[in-house]
Amino acid sequence: MMFHNRSLAMIARLFRRVVSSPSDDYSFYADDGRGVCLQVGGDFGLYLHIPFCISLCPYCPYKRVRYQKDLVARFIPAVVSEVKEWRERIGNYRFNSLYIGGGTPTLVLEEIEEVLNALKTAFSLDGPVAIETIPSDVTIAKARRMKQLGIEYVSLGVQSLHRKNLRLLGRDYHDQRAHEAIAVLSEARFRLLNVDLMFAFPGESIDELLEDLRDIVVYEPQQITCYPLFTFPYTAVGTHKRRRRLIIPPMRLRRRMYYAICRFLHEHGYRQSSVWSFTRGPNGPYSSVSRNYYVGLGPSAATYTGDAFYFNTFSVRDDI
Helix, strand or coil: CHHHHHHHHHHHHHHHHHHCCCCCCCCCCCCCCCCCCCCCCCCEEEEEEECEECCCCCCCCCCCEECCHHHHHHHHHHHHHHHHHHHHHHCCCEECCEEEEECCHHHHHHHHHHHHHHHHHHCEECCCEEEEECHHHCCHHHHHHHHHCCCCEEEEEEECCCHHHHHHCCCCCCHHHHHHHHHHHHHHCCCEEEEEEEECCCCCCHHHHHHHHHHHHCCCCCEEEEEECCCCCCCHHHHHHHHHCCCCCCHHHHHHHHHHHHHHHHHCCCEECCCCEEECCCCCCCCCCCCCEEEEECCCCEEECCCCEEECCCCHHHHC
């Protein structure tokens, strides 16, 4: 174990030496954010992190907490206050997009309106507004409400249409619920609908993966994002994997799966727009990482100015 840790540290030092300059500092320091300086006319987007979920998916590495009505009631004013603090720091800055991630942001769709109004008052927002959601939280009424709020891009975390994989992910609904959610969002005609799919589940075959893709392309979403099941060691899936000795497909098979995804989606009119995303039509690509620079709001959200990273506190209760 000691040799393993030393080897990882050596690899990390070598990587930093190759990709960075000697003056780069990888240390983290406490900071009140008052010295943050954004480039004038820079390509900056806004990211709003909503940490609330009904259930906590075991694979997710992001900061999230179980939905509590009283916690939401305290959280929203705290984010509005954070917006006002940023306004004092940077003035009426022009941002080119807003991405609302989580968590499951659509759980607090009505409450988000207050934050959106604060953002529109404080800044110039010139670009699309996007939001994440999951099949169990999609309804016709919510789709209509998203459009009323000016949300144009929606990312739906389907992840899988096979029940065994949904169970592994802690999803408590059947695959038919995912089909219904895709249909509702497709019929709502957002400017861009992204569908997230995972691959490289334990025991998954290429045929099963392609079956998922065939079912998805029928709905003609403007973007499909496919990424492997990441088993971060600090997530519940990482722990579950060790306890149950789950075997993730080997690299060779994962590579074949990835190439099969590329071929299939190219054959169905999609162009590769990033490592994991495939897009069709005039809009997109769009994701939480498609901006060069960004300002983050909410617990655990990051800000990147081009010169430095800033991270908000990860504690939801400390953040409010």
